[in-house]
Amino acid sequence: MDITEFVAASIGRWRSQRSAHHLAFGHFEAIQSEIDIVPLSIEDAAVIDLCKTYNFDPKVAVSPFRMSWAGQSDWEESEAVQGTCVLVPIPDPNQANRGKLLRDQGYAEEIAAVGDYSLTEDGTFVLVTAYDRAAAEEKIWFVNPNVRCRVSLIKTSAGTGVVTASFSSEIRQTS
Amino acid sequence: MDITEFVAASIGRWRSQRSAHHLAFGHFEAIQSEIDIVPLSIEDAAVIDLCKTYNFDPKVAVSPFRMSWAGQSDWEESEAVQGTCVLVPIPDPNQANRGKLLRDQGYAEEIAAVGDYSLTEDGTFVLVTAYDRAAAEEKIWFVNPNVRCRVSLIKTSAGTGVVTASFSSEIRQTS
Numbered sequence: 001m002d003i004t005e006f007v008a009a010s011i012g013r014w015r016s017q018r019s020a021h022h023l024a025f026g027h028f029e030a031i032q033s034e035i036d037i038v039p040l041s042i043e044d045a046a047v048i049d050l051c052k053t054y055n056f057d058p059k060v061a062v063s064p065f066r067m068s069w070a071g072q073s074d075w076e077e078s079e080a081v082q083g084t085c086v087l088v089p090i091p092d093p094n095q096a097n098r099g100k101l102l103r104d105q106g107y108a109e110e111i112a113a114v115g116d117y118s119l120t121e122d123g124t125f126v127l128v129t130a131y132d133r134a135a136a137e138e139k140i141w142f143v144n145p146n147v148r149c150r151v152s153l154i155k156t157s158a159g160t161g162v163v164t165a166s167f168s169s170e171i172r173q174t175s
Numbered sequence: 176m177d178i179t180e181f182v183a184a185s186i187g188r189w190r191s192q193r194s195a196h197h198l199a200f201g202h203f204e205a206i207q208s209e210i211d212i213v214p215l216s217i218e219d220a221a222v223i224d225l226c227k228t229y230n231f232d233p234k235v236a237v238s239p240f241r242m243s244w245a246g247q248s249d250w251e252e253s254e255a256v257q258g259t260c261v262l263v264p265i266p267d268p269n270q271a272n273r274g275k276l277l278r279d280q281g282y283a284e285e286i287a288a289v290g291d292y293s294l295t296e297d298g299t300f301v302l303v304t305a306y307d308r309a310a311a312e313e314k315i316w317f318v319n320p321n322v323r324c325r326v327s328l329i330k331t332s333a334g335t336g337v338v339t340a341s342f343s344s345e346i347r348q349t350s
Contacts, residue, residue, distance in 0.1 A: 017198070019196070019203060032201060121295065122301075143328060165324060
């Protein structure tokens, strides 16, 4: 599976159950949300702007997409968990199934971010993103075309301590 | 990482936070437990018995171990979640990093089971076990020597439907 196939398989509306484990306190958080993943044109202004921010020629981008989510956490009942971001994969010209992923808003620190992705032999998408004070490591894989799993780890920037580990099971909505 | 190294890295006492997603109902279950993983001798009677049950020569077994767990679910507050089982890896003589895992008690149907394991290039242990009416697929990997992640999927035996997806974050206890 290459990045184009992975993004194509991800397009659609997903119902997500996410559990976050706050490791220091042994605390559980449960979040239910809907996620929409829609393809963008390579000529979309948001895609071109994001490429320019990170000094990439928009011509080398493949399969850009927008991800939006809206949901509810059992921690902050009154507050909706929602957001949207544009993501642009830039394949590495020298290494198959590796590259950069540009994002106009990261969810660990809510700032623009660029991560390093790779796709393993068994079809797992792995994304590592370094922020100023933290690092995020994410694995996403398909169990079947309609079920995705996602594990996200937020670490201290030194990289050794894991602060939060979260798991999402995502079911494709066919309505 | 081969199976001997993987088992060696797993030996110890772990504090586990597990979230189970019951997908049909969108229900979350939270389980906190302690897990003990101790090495067994290849000459341990339980190891020899389990090999005989599945017609393997105990001499081909490597790194057998016992796993015990005790914890509490938020679903059945009054009932302790606990158990113990013996696990015996039998490497495939013809394929590196693949083999059978014998278990004297499976946790999906609480019967003895034999699964197929493999270790991926990035060090993830993958275990697939077929039961009469269900199939279990498990991935375990180390984030660092003191943090393990585990994703378990219980599927219908046809293999397409995912019934339960669960995620454990496991922290080594050093006391």
